[in-house]
Amino acid sequence: MVDVAVFSEAKDCGMEIDTMVKVEKPCCKDTVDIVEGQDELNIVTFNDLESATQLFVSSYIYTCTSLFESLPKQIIPHKDYSPPNIVKDIQLLDDVFLI
Numbered sequence: 001m002v003d004v005a006v007f008s009e010a011k012d013c014g015m016e017i018d019t020m021v022k023v024e025k026p027c028c029k030d031t032v033d034i035v036e037g038q039d040e041l042n043i044v045t046f047n048d049l050e051s052a053t054q055l056f057v058s059s060y061i062y063t064c065t066s067l068f069e070s071l072p073k074q075i076i077p078h079k080d081y082s083p084p085n086i087v088k089d090i091q092l093l094d095d096v097f098l099i
Contacts, residue, residue: 003011
């Protein structure tokens with residue numbers, strides 16, 4: 001196999017037979033397989049479905065969308081808290097030093 005093409009023309013193997021030289025058995029052959037496709041599409045709308053199917057689809061969509069609710073906004077109680085001002089250096093007053 002040399003080339004496969006779907007929407008364009010496939011390349012051949014490059015062994016063209018000249019009219020001057022007679023080749024008893026060529027090393028490759030060109031084959032074309034054509035696959036027929038569907039020309040008409042069957043488009044189904046939501047209103048074309050049966051009532052039981054419409055009910056199932058609508059309840060399925062509602063259930064899936066309600067599963068993924070957003071998380072409630074978290075409240076951080078100490079967000080606006082500012083620490084007290086340092087009046088005196090406690091480590092120096094107590095003579096405690098980190099070594």
